[in-house]
Amino acid sequence: AQKITQTQPGMFVQEKEAVTLDCTYDTSDQSYGLFWYKQPSSGEMIFLIYQGSYDEQNATEGRYSLNFQKARKSANLVISASQLGDSAMYFCAMRHMFSGGYNKLIFGAGTRLAVHP
Amino acid sequence: EAGVAQSPRYKIIEKRQSVAFWCNPISGHATLYWYQQILGQGPKLLIQFQNNGVVDDSQLPKDRFSAERLKGVDSTLKIQPAKLEDSAVYLCASRSPGRRRDYEQYFGPGTRLTVT
Numbered sequence: 001a002q003k004i005t006q007t008q009p010g011m012f013v014q015e016k017e018a019v020t021l022d023c024t025y026d027t028s029d030q031s032y033g034l035f036w037y038k039q040p041s042s043g044e045m046i047f048l049i050y051q052g053s054y055d056e057q058n059a060t061e062g063r064y065s066l067n068f069q070k071a072r073k074s075a076n077l078v079i080s081a082s083q084l085g086d087s088a089m090y091f092c093a094m095r096h097m098f099s100g101g102y103n104k105l106i107f108g109a110g111t112r113l114a115v116h117p
Numbered sequence: 118e119a120g121v122a123q124s125p126r127y128k129i130i131e132k133r134q135s136v137a138f139w140c141n142p143i144s145g146h147a148t149l150y151w152y153q154q155i156l157g158q159g160p161k162l163l164i165q166f167q168n169n170g171v172v173d174d175s176q177l178p179k180d181r182f183s184a185e186r187l188k189g190v191d192s193t194l195k196i197q198p199a200k201l202e203d204s205a206v207y208l209c210a211s212r213s214p215g216r217r218r219d220y221e222q223y224f225g226p227g228t229r230l231t232v233t
Binding site for chain 2: 035037091100106110
């Protein structure tokens with residue numbers, strides 16, 4: 001069965017420092033994708049970064065990078081130079097393809113990040 | 118480009134009452150999703166539409182939840198009768214298949230339901 005595990009319920013970081021949010025996954029799919037979403041207190045889910053299972057390079061999007069270690073089934077999010085506005089819930093999700101060629105996302109429980117000045 | 122629209126943003130009802138949520142996806146997005154997000158948890162997929170057909174409703178409590186997507190555009194999710202454990206944020210998302218980046222789902226602001 002497909003599963004996403006985020007073991008850090010909460011993290012805090014000082015402004016301008018880097019932080020790593022952990023994500024491990026379990027899947028029997030040969031092809032899959034991994035996402036990170038940010039959810040501020042306002043509630044909307046904001047896409048941050050995507051990594052395909054066959055991508056050889058780790059994904060980067062501005063201050064966000066995804067440390068993808070396929071053999072270890074981990075997809076950790078690294079936020080560099082943290083800002084106060086980064087305080088939010090962060091969700092790791094996995095794209096799972098099911099019958100008919102359709103895709104759905106399976107989410108982890110999330111990590112709450114607090115950035116301190 | 119307009120985002121995913123949802124209404125209402127907030128709803129408070131008593132248990133055993135009924136409630137309906139509305140979602141209008143991004144124009145041209147064929148795939149529409151409804152998620153339930155209980156406080157402190159990640160979103161859980163309830164139902165997925167491809168155009169106006171259901172492709173996955175395996176986690177939808179069909180004895181009380183129903184959803185439809187007439188004409189393959191906007192969608193409604195209904196709960197009847199509501200239970201206390203239905204208190205959650207209901208998120209709608211849409212996606213357009215195509216280039217790799219379009220695996221990304223675009224989420225609406227959500228409807229926060231409180232059942233008392």
